[in-house]
Amino acid sequence: MEKGVKIDEAKGKLGVMLVxxxxxxxxxxxxxxxxxxxxxxxxxxxxxxxxxxxxxxTENRVPxxxxxxxxADLNDIVFAAWDIFADNAYEAAMTAGVLQPSDxxxxxxxxxxxxxxxxxxxxxxxKRLEGSHVKQGKNxxxxxxxxxxxxxxxxxxxxxxxIVIVWCASTExxxxxxxxxxxxxxxxxxxxxxxxxxxxxxxxxxxAIKSGVPFANGAPNVTIDIPAMLELAKQHNVPISGKxxxxxxxxxxxxxxxxxxxxxxxxxxxFSTNILGNRDGEVLDDPExxxxxxxxxxxVLDTIFQPELNPDLYANVYHKVxxxxxxxxxxNKESWDNIDIFGWLGYPMQIKINFLCRDxxxxxxxxxxxxLFMDLAQRANMKGIQEWLSFFYKSPMTLPGLYPEHDVxxxxxxxxxxxxxxxxxxxITHLGLEYYD
Ligand SMILES: NC(=O)c1ccc[n+]([C@@H]2O[C@H](COP(=O)([O-])OP(=O)(O)OC[C@H]3O[C@@H](n4cnc5c(N)ncnc54)[C@H](O)[C@@H]3O)[C@@H](O)[C@H]2O)c1
Numbered sequence: 001m002e003k004g005v006k007i008d009e010a011k012g013k014l015g016v017m018l019v020x021x022x023x024x025x026x027x028x029x030x031x032x033x034x035x036x037x038x039x040x041x042x043x044x045x046x047x048x049x050x051x052x053x054x055x056x057x058t059e060n061r062v063p064x065x066x067x068x069x070x071x072a073d074l075n076d077i078v079f080a081a082w083d084i085f086a087d088n089a090y091e092a093a094m095t096a097g098v099l100q101p102s103d104x105x106x107x108x109x110x111x112x113x114x115x116x117x118x119x120x121x122x123x124x125x126x127k128r129l130e131g132s133h134v135k136q137g138k139n140x141x142x143x144x145x146x147x148x149x150x151x152x153x154x155x156x157x158x159x160x161x162x163i164v165i166v167w168c169a170s171t172e173x174x175x176x177x178x179x180x181x182x183x184x185x186x187x188x189x190x191x192x193x194x195x196x197x198x199x200x201x202x203x204x205x206x207x208a209i210k211s212g213v214p215f216a217n218g219a220p221n222v223t224i225d226i227p228a229m230l231e232l233a234k235q236h237n238v239p240i241s242g243k244x245x246x247x248x249x250x251x252x253x254x255x256x257x258x259x260x261x262x263x264x265x266x267x268x269x270x271f272s273t274n275i276l277g278n279r280d281g282e283v284l285d286d287p288e289x290x291x292x293x294x295x296x297x298x299x300v301l302d303t304i305f306q307p308e309l310n311p312d313l314y315a316n317v318y319h320k321v322x323x324x325x326x327x328x329x330x331x332n333k334e335s336w337d338n339i340d341i342f343g344w345l346g347y348p349m350q351i352k353i354n355f356l357c358r359d360x361x362x363x364x365x366x367x368x369x370x371x372l373f374m375d376l377a378q379r380a381n382m383k384g385i386q387e388w389l390s391f392f393y394k395s396p397m398t399l400p401g402l403y404p405e406h407d408v409x410x411x412x413x414x415x416x417x418x419x420x421x422x423x424x425x426x427x428i429t430h431l432g433l434e435y436y437d
Contacts, residue, residue, distance in 0.1 A: 004424025012161030020169025026093035033107035044365035084131025089114035147207035173288035187228035217242030220296035239377040244394040247362035277329035285325035388418035
């Protein structure tokens, strides 16, 4: 019997629809166009640059990931977007101020051709934004139907084989659990009744899944993390994944924390603060949107440290996360982490991390990788939560009852083993005793 999983070929064009055409989204579109023209390299992208070891170390089989599994070619990607502002991707990229104007100019026609469709928006969910490029409908079900029309039209217009949607829009306010989320019936009823518990992001996700389109959630909004969406995804055989791109400070956290735990070093406190001056920073300046981000950022340490199993080391970690909106910095976020640790006999030490990063430069390749892997998942008939993509997320989705894996190296191993599994290659356990027999 043949090993591995049947995967449909990546033939034809892949539509990548981005919800939100802001800093991250325009950096992805411009980046892909620059790479396609051979004017830049896709640094930071696992699908474009990453390799994967196969078989034994002595076999020397280490192909590129994109040669090992059938991923859509960058030349076959067509972008579309929705936004509450009508600016095309060229204007939006200029406003975002992530890339140098000289780089943006090199792909100006390509960017100008990405004109956002009208958004589904509700100011209740993003208090700091006001936009007029917004759809009107008599209720939330009708808005979802309008989005489904957009999806179908984009597919027909560009003769696309497949589509994926990635949420790159602003962070919505923190949502308490609501009974309308518990089943698809209750959710659809609430949509028709125009219930306030149904967030715009949920309407996009609903429209995507109903259209058979994979949906990846790059922000910390709950969105697809509810039973109704899991039910819908299963019903329509659609992969979903989330949430909140793991790009800067949290990426560092999931690098350092597993290392401290590996060394059996204790932690008494971890203080993380940021200054950030882009529109995302402005939205997160609203306490209700910040709450979504805070919950997502805070979840990481507990699951890595497992204080219940390691009480001597992590029973009392004081973990604090702050984000301050500071306009002069634009997209060039600066983060500081102070980690109070203790070693042998409880003697205290400190680690300071000062990361001068570029938020959207770190997030853009994540969007590309997610789009390509979600499309692969769809062609491999993988439906529901794609936990193997945890590597890309701050707050990885799992089935209820399973705790998420935050350790970045375990996440990467899981991702690569999933690819090996799909291709019928041996999983790599790193045991390696056979070399010494
Ligand atoms: N940059 C990173 O490193 C990073 C990391 C993790 C998560 N994120 C998240 O990614 C998202 C995008 O970040 P960004 O820096 O590009 O922000 P941004 O403010 O530059 O862009 C967001 C865009 O979404 C639009 N928008 C808001 N609500 C919308 C809706 N309902 N429908 C369509 N468009 C809508 C806004 O008008 C804006 O153009 C944010 O939620 C952010 O928290 C970013």
